[in-house]
Amino acid sequence: MKSVAVIGASLAGLYAARALRAQGFDGRLVIVGEEHHRPYDRPPLSKDFLTGATADQGQLALADAEEIAELDAEWLLGTRATGLDLHGRTVLLDGGRSLATDGVVLATGATPRRLPGPAPTGTHTLRTLEDAQALRAELTRGPVRVVVIGGGFIGAEVASSCARLGHDVTVVEAAPLPLVPQLGDTMAGICSALHADHGVTLLTGTGVARLHDGGAGNRVTGVELADGRLLPAEVVVIGIGVRPNTAWLEGSGLPLDDGVCCDAGGVTPQPHIVAVGDVARVDGIRAEHWTSATEQAAVAAQNLLAGGTVATHRSLPYFWSDQYGVRIQFAGRRLPTDTPRIVEGSPDDRSFLACYERDGRTTAVLALNRPRPFMRLRRELARATQPVTT
Amino acid sequence: MIPVCHLADLPAGESVRIDTAPPIAVFHADGQLYAIDDTCTHQDASLADGWLEGCLVECPLHAASFDLRTGAPTCLPARRAVRTHPVTVEDGMIYVHHHAAEEGTAA
Ligand SMILES: Cc1cc2nc3c(=O)[nH]c(=O)nc-3n(C[C@H](O)[C@H](O)[C@H](O)COP(=O)(O)OP(=O)(O)OC[C@H]3O[C@@H](n4cnc5c(N)ncnc54)[C@H](O)[C@@H]3O)c2cc1C
Numbered sequence: 001m002k003s004v005a006v007i008g009a010s011l012a013g014l015y016a017a018r019a020l021r022a023q024g025f026d027g028r029l030v031i032v033g034e035e036h037h038r039p040y041d042r043p044p045l046s047k048d049f050l051t052g053a054t055a056d057q058g059q060l061a062l063a064d065a066e067e068i069a070e071l072d073a074e075w076l077l078g079t080r081a082t083g084l085d086l087h088g089r090t091v092l093l094d095g096g097r098s099l100a101t102d103g104v105v106l107a108t109g110a111t112p113r114r115l116p117g118p119a120p121t122g123t124h125t126l127r128t129l130e131d132a133q134a135l136r137a138e139l140t141r142g143p144v145r146v147v148v149i150g151g152g153f154i155g156a157e158v159a160s161s162c163a164r165l166g167h168d169v170t171v172v173e174a175a176p177l178p179l180v181p182q183l184g185d186t187m188a189g190i191c192s193a194l195h196a197d198h199g200v201t202l203l204t205g206t207g208v209a210r211l212h213d214g215g216a217g218n219r220v221t222g223v224e225l226a227d228g229r230l231l232p233a234e235v236v237v238i239g240i241g242v243r244p245n246t247a248w249l250e251g252s253g254l255p256l257d258d259g260v261c262c263d264a265g266g267v268t269p270q271p272h273i274v275a276v277g278d279v280a281r282v283d284g285i286r287a288e289h290w291t292s293a294t295e296q297a298a299v300a301a302q303n304l305l306a307g308g309t310v311a312t313h314r315s316l317p318y319f320w321s322d323q324y325g326v327r328i329q330f331a332g333r334r335l336p337t338d339t340p341r342i343v344e345g346s347p348d349d350r351s352f353l354a355c356y357e358r359d360g361r362t363t364a365v366l367a368l369n370r371p372r373p374f375m376r377l378r379r380e381l382a383r384a385t386q387p388v389t390t
Numbered sequence: 391m392i393p394v395c396h397l398a399d400l401p402a403g404e405s406v407r408i409d410t411a412p413p414i415a416v417f418h419a420d421g422q423l424y425a426i427d428d429t430c431t432h433q434d435a436s437l438a439d440g441w442l443e444g445c446l447v448e449c450p451l452h453a454a455s456f457d458l459r460t461g462a463p464t465c466l467p468a469r470r471a472v473r474t475h476p477v478t479v480e481d482g483m484i485y486v487h488h489h490a491a492e493e494g495t496a497a
């Protein structure tokens with residue numbers, strides 16, 4: 001393989017590029033990214049970057065100048081890929097350009113879902129550095145009423161950051177309880193209670209009917225709920241999940257179904273094309289977590305260079321979230337029927353360790369502010385559930 | 391010189407965080423004491439909570455690993471080294487030597 005194009009210049013794309021070089025690929029490496037920035041880290045955008053605790057944009061950078069130089073890649077930033085010709089092995093770029101390449105890494109990530117209808121000024125989604133800067137600029141002008149639509153991890157982190165900045169915050173969640181798909185009822189209930197601990201109102205079981213704006217300047221004035229209630233708001237943040245960025249691949253012949261379908265090694269039916277990170281549906285599952293993006297990248301790079309699936313991504317899923325000064329960490333594969341058991345600490349102190357159990361076996365572990373025992377159990381679980389070889 | 395704790399209270403394989411500014415983590419690896427800045431240079435995690443293996447400590451958040459002897463990261467995502475600090479034991483008491491950190495108590 002003489003040339004590889006990495007499409008998407010963020011976490012998964014960078015880690016794939018690194019892995020290709022680390023595994024000895026010394027051909028032409030082109031990294032195409034729609035954003036104008038070199039790869040930066042997104043998790044701080046809803047946390048310390050939003051509150052201003054890490055205001056320095058440079059701290060978000062995923063690679064320093066030295067590493068960028070070592071990578072020896074051509075960077076096409078501010079450039080969007082618009083299509084893929086599988087057989088001609090060509091990536092189409094905006095502006096009518098195209099890029100001939102032997103191998104392709106698809107790492108185009110995901111985009112926040114929006115509400116139907118127009119988005120008045122003062123409504124935000126949070127994915128990019130610009131999104132975070134725009135939201136932060138509104139939050140530093142003085143106390144406002146913030147409504148966060150969606151009580152998932154990003155919504156909860158934004159609510160926490162807004163509360164810390166002194167705003168009046170309400171979270172609206174359509175489900176009876178947020179975080180249930182990830183954590184199950186009991187643990188979701190405990191995590192959701194963090195909002196009330198910090199004076200944030202959580203309204204559940206009601207969707208949003210529409211946003212109100214004042215007409216003048218089209219600035220948002222409130223959120224009308226499906227049950228008719230009206231929540232006045234000067235700032236609205238929409239955190240209702242993401243959609244994988246696959247639109248540009250439609251018609252390419254690659255199988256797409258809520259992500260680019262690939263096998264457990266990140267390989268698509270075309271062995272010279274692999275997919276990694278939030279855009280990849282790996283063996284039927286699409287992960288939207290930092291650690292999966294980095295791990296998948298190393299495996300997919302190996303397979304791309306090997307010309308077929310020689311390794312699979314089987315490590316234990318892991319994610320973390322920081323809310324209201326509480327670090328939540330979760331690892332494992334739980335089913336809705338698994339029962340959580342608190343093995344250390346207490347939910348009342350918002351510091352505990354819980355194991356999810358199925359037939360007497362631990363399938364997953366959750367910790368609130370218990371990093372050390374969590375880490376120990378995460379390792380045990382990884383050892384117990386992984387075959388020794390990949 | 392900052393008192394940490396009695397050597398007897400820090401068995402091999404254990405670590406303790408001292409609330410200096412910035413906080414310092416003291417590790418008892420196999421037969422050797424090490425002190426480094428406690429906060430991972432990647433984001434915000436306490437290395438005293440990390441996984442100790444030989445003279446490497448793995449960060450509990452995103453698994454960057456640091457060499458306790460040099461403070462240098464041995465793998466990503468951390469790219470910057472943590473500072474190391476000299477440690478001594480006098481009369482069974484562990485001390486960390488550090489000028490910039492303010493004195494505090496063991497956490
Ligand atoms: C605010 C926020 C907080 C988060 N917090 C956590 C957390 O606490 N814990 C955790 O585990 N995970 C967290 N995540 C998730 C984590 O950041 C993602 O899983 C990770 O960024 C996925 O990386 P990726 O490279 O696959 O996709 P992305 O980071 O989305 O990158 C995709 C890149 O591709 C570019 N692109 C898209 N289409 C094209 C195209 N056609 N041509 C060229 N370029 C294109 C995009 O502009 C983007 O730069 C958070 C995410 C966000 C947004």
Ligand code: FES
Pocket residue numbers: 430431432433434435449450451452453454467468
């Ligand atoms: S905070 Fe230590 S590796 Fe990320």
